[in-house]
Amino acid sequence: MGREIREEEPARMPTMVLNHVSFVVQSVSRSVSFYEGVLGFTSIKRPSSFLFKDAWLLSNGLGxxxxxxxxxxxxxxxxxxINPKENHISFQTSDMELTLFFHDxxxxMVEICNCHVLPVLPLPRSPVGSAALSSPQLKKKYIYITIFSRTINVPSEEH
Structure with missing residues (x-):
């Protein structure tokens, strides 16, 4: 009689909320101006233990x-x-019908979207990419622009 081995699911982390994202930048003051002026973030007090040039900003609970x-x-x-398939940070707003991508x-890359209109449908556990939503109502329209450039290119495409 051997020992019985039971397979158990690994313990999961407690539910978490995204606190902040961090970006290494060329100029903190230039980036603060952008995130405050364009995206409406507010500068907040930073931890005094940091011994390097940085800034903390906050908007709607996201730092x-x-x-x-x-x-x-x-x-x-x-x-x-602009390539929506690359790493980016996305901000949700309710007063847009199109999705907007641009660079800081x-x-x-920064995305402004109306993602709240998309249904949130839990999927069964499966390999990544094996289950996709496909519905004509879920197609997004995108606008790609370049900020801080002399030319602005604003093609609108349906995907």
């Missing part, structure tokens, strides 16, 4: 931590094209 690079020449090159001053 952005901006860290000034000590070697800005080593930062990744700014991207010129350091080339980080």
């Amino acid at each position: 952005i931590h901006l860290l000034e690079s000590t070697e800005p020449e080593k930062l990744p090159r700014k991207k010129k094209k 001053p350091d080339g980080y």
Whole structure:
């Protein structure tokens, strides 16, 4: 008689909420101006234990931590094209019908969307990409623009 081995599901982390995202930037003051002026964030007091140039901003419970690079020449090159399939931060608003993508001053992609209109449907556990929503009502329209540029390109496409 051997020992009985029971397989148990691993314990899960308690429910969490996203607190903040952080970006390494060329200029904290330039990025603060952008996030306050364009996206409506408010600067908040930063922890005094940090011994580097940074800033904390807050909007609707989401924080952005901006860290000034000590070697800005080593930062990744700014991207010129918008690609919604790349890493980005998305902000939800109720007063837009289209989804808007643009870059911040350091080339980080920002999305403004009306994502609240999309249904939230839990899926059974399955391999990533095996279950997708496909409905004509779920198609989004996108606007791609470049900010801080002399030219503005605003094509609208249905996906």
